[in-house]
Amino acid sequence: MLKFFTSSQSGDLNIVAIWMFLIFVAVTLYITFWAAKKTQSTNNFFTAGGNITGLQNGLAISGDFMSAASFLGISGLVFLSGFDGLIYSIGFLVGWPIILLLIAEPLRNLGKYGFSDVVSFRLDEKPVRILSAFGSLSTVILYLIAQMVGAGKLIEILFGLPYITAEIIVGILMILYVTFGGMLATTWVQIIKAILLLSGATIIAVLVLNQFDFSFNQFFDAAVNTHDNGAAIMAPGGLITDPVSAISLGLALMFGTAGLPHILMRFFTVSDAKQARRSVAFATGFIGYFYILTFIIGFGAIILVSNNPAYLSDSGNILGNNNMAAIHLAHAVGGNILLGFISAVAFATILAVVSGLTLAGASAISHDLYANVINKGANDKSQMVVSKIATIGLGLMAIILGIIFEEQNVAFMVGLAFAIAASTNFPILFLSIYWKRVTTRGVITGGSAGLISCIILVIFGPIVWVDILNNAQAIFPYKYPALFSMTITFFGIWFFSITDNSLKAAKEKALFENQYFRAQTGINKGLINH
Amino acid sequence: MRNEDLFKRLIDTKKRIIRPLLFLTVIPYLAFIYVIAFYPNYFSNMLLNSNVSIGIILGFLLIIVIWIVTLLYVYLANKHIEPIIKDLNN
Numbered sequence: 001m002l003k004f005f006t007s008s009q010s011g012d013l014n015i016v017a018i019w020m021f022l023i024f025v026a027v028t029l030y031i032t033f034w035a036a037k038k039t040q041s042t043n044n045f046f047t048a049g050g051n052i053t054g055l056q057n058g059l060a061i062s063g064d065f066m067s068a069a070s071f072l073g074i075s076g077l078v079f080l081s082g083f084d085g086l087i088y089s090i091g092f093l094v095g096w097p098i099i100l101l102l103i104a105e106p107l108r109n110l111g112k113y114g115f116s117d118v119v120s121f122r123l124d125e126k127p128v129r130i131l132s133a134f135g136s137l138s139t140v141i142l143y144l145i146a147q148m149v150g151a152g153k154l155i156e157i158l159f160g161l162p163y164i165t166a167e168i169i170v171g172i173l174m175i176l177y178v179t180f181g182g183m184l185a186t187t188w189v190q191i192i193k194a195i196l197l198l199s200g201a202t203i204i205a206v207l208v209l210n211q212f213d214f215s216f217n218q219f220f221d222a223a224v225n226t227h228d229n230g231a232a233i234m235a236p237g238g239l240i241t242d243p244v245s246a247i248s249l250g251l252a253l254m255f256g257t258a259g260l261p262h263i264l265m266r267f268f269t270v271s272d273a274k275q276a277r278r279s280v281a282f283a284t285g286f287i288g289y290f291y292i293l294t295f296i297i298g299f300g301a302i303i304l305v306s307n308n309p310a311y312l313s314d315s316g317n318i319l320g321n322n323n324m325a326a327i328h329l330a331h332a333v334g335g336n337i338l339l340g341f342i343s344a345v346a347f348a349t350i351l352a353v354v355s356g357l358t359l360a361g362a363s364a365i366s367h368d369l370y371a372n373v374i375n376k377g378a379n380d381k382s383q384m385v386v387s388k389i390a391t392i393g394l395g396l397m398a399i400i401l402g403i404i405f406e407e408q409n410v411a412f413m414v415g416l417a418f419a420i421a422a423s424t425n426f427p428i429l430f431l432s433i434y435w436k437r438v439t440t441r442g443v444i445t446g447g448s449a450g451l452i453s454c455i456i457l458v459i460f461g462p463i464v465w466v467d468i469l470n471n472a473q474a475i476f477p478y479k480y481p482a483l484f485s486m487t488i489t490f491f492g493i494w495f496f497s498i499t500d501n502s503l504k505a506a507k508e509k510a511l512f513e514n515q516y517f518r519a520q521t522g523i524n525k526g527l528i529n530h
Numbered sequence: 531m532r533n534e535d536l537f538k539r540l541i542d543t544k545k546r547i548i549r550p551l552l553f554l555t556v557i558p559y560l561a562f563i564y565v566i567a568f569y570p571n572y573f574s575n576m577l578l579n580s581n582v583s584i585g586i587i588l589g590f591l592l593i594i595v596i597w598i599v600t601l602l603y604v605y606l607a608n609k610h611i612e613p614i615i616k617d618l619n620n
Contacts, residue, residue: 083573087563090559090562094592097599097603098552098556100599100603101548101603102548217581220580220582220586221581224581231576231581231583234576234581234582235571235574235585236573236574240566242567243568245567246563246566250560250563254559274612277603277607281600284600285600285601288597291593292593517537522615
């Protein structure tokens with residue numbers, strides 16, 4: 001790793017990267033200062049006042065989704081095994097039409113700050129909000145740990161900062177953005193970062209394709225001729241070895257996106273369902289484009305990085321790890337300046353994504369647990385105070401967990417976060433919007449069963465049980481639990497709802513018509529005029 | 531009474547727009563995953579004399595389909611759904 005800085009690349013790298021990064025921090029802190037003045041109420045803190053436009057929100061959503069982990073991880077996966085990277089990209093992307101067609105408008109029409117508002121619309125608020133908060137917090141914290149550990153390692157390599165320093169810088173900046181600037185600052189940090197990341201990735205991809213006269217035939221020929229696996233990189237390979245895993249991963253990716261709390265809360269920053277629709281269309285466009293870029297970057301790295309001694313260790317492996325493929329490629333096609341730019345963008349990306357996650361976690365704590373369970377009827381001021389304390393608490397926790405998990409394999413955590421989102425958050429949200437007969441008992445039983453089964457199946461699965469705990473054989477044979485845990489959730493909700501003959505259940509069903517009317521129209525009154 | 535009719539029209543219109551688009555997204559995606567799961571070799575067939583596999587072409591087509599679905603929905607919703615909601619609001 002030391003060689004990375006000393007031999008092949010000079011100290012210039014650090015200077016470009018550090019200046020770019022300092023400019024980013026200065027601009028975003030200025031935005032935070034500006035946003036702080038406009039963030040005086042809980043509503044503004046979590047929704048940015050509801051005045052973000054469709055295009056802005058589309059960029060912010062894509063910013064939330066295009067994490068450093070997905071930029072470096074997917075291009076690294078393409079670099080390693082070609083086609084398999086596309087399976088992830090498409091799975092992540094296919095969640096978006098699902099959100100658009102089924103979730104976005106009812107969510108915007110029924111909710112205030114998050115998806116828990118929708119689930120508790122006609123169900124018993126207390127237990128439902130506790131479950132939603134658990135679903136949100138476990139998703140957010142797992143995602144946060146994965147981001148923090150990735151961030152520390154990346155910054156260590158790119159900027160030469162010690163791991164712990166990197167964790168503290170990321171944690172403190174994130175706390176500043178969110179505590180003072182709330183959703184407004186977080187949204188603008190996200191927008192700036194999305195534009196930077198899309199521009200940076202575009203520049204790399206164009207410079208790569210330029211070397212092949214923009215001919216995809218020549219480009220893919222070169223990749224097949226360079227890679228050790230030859231033509232096999234153009235076909236499904238080692239990522240998925242059996243049909244059950246393929247389907248299970250496919251489901252987790254498709255429905256997980258529709259259950260990510262930090263994504264869902266973005267729909268409350270726009271004025272109405274119409275803007276929510278526009279947001280998703282823009283976001284899908286940007287995210288799809290981004291995945292095409294990561295694919296080109298991954299293949300570009302196969303051709304230009306994998307056999308260039310400057311980027312290889314003495315044993316012939318790529319410096320750092322596969323996730324560094326995009327970074328090395330930036331240097332290969334654009335020299336130290338592009339490398340510095342991409343490094344700064346990666347840092348900015350990490351900051352923006354952890355801020356969005358922390359805000360979603362703070363919303364679960366202050367809006368769901370505090371204002372609607374612990375201290376019902378809390379005034380706006382106390383809720384705002386709790387939101388800020390929650391933000392600081394989550395930020396400090398992120399720093400500490402980031403340091404604790406430094407040496408751990410955290411790659412499974414994003415997968416687990418997606419699995420929980422797909423098996424708890426998405427089913428309870430989807431069924432409470434569309435299924436009249438859903439009851440509190442059904443949601444609580446089915447949702448908890450899904451959440452618990454997800455965690456258990458991952459612990460007993462190959463990644464944790466074998467790779468981390470060093471047991472010989474996994475008790476649960478599949479890496480991805482979603483197929484099983486989603487089935488458990490849907491079956492649980494269905495069974496415990498239809499067998500619920502209580503008076504409370506009857507009342508909940510009776511409230512459906514009004515909820516459905518509002519979900520579909522956004523009109524805040526029942527279907528009147530009988 | 532008028533509101534109920536309008537709302538029924540809204541729901542019918544939405545279903546007519548959303549269902550086909552949902553099929554257009556989910557069926558090709560599941561088919562894509564199905565081929566990867568059961569017939570991975572099919573995707574390794576190369577397009578005539580090139581090194582571009584069928585899997586990669588179909589993968590990129592799927593991204594384009596997803597784009598078209600979202601744009602089409604926004605267009606259709608603005609044209610057919612928004613006016614009914616507007617009427618309901620009045």
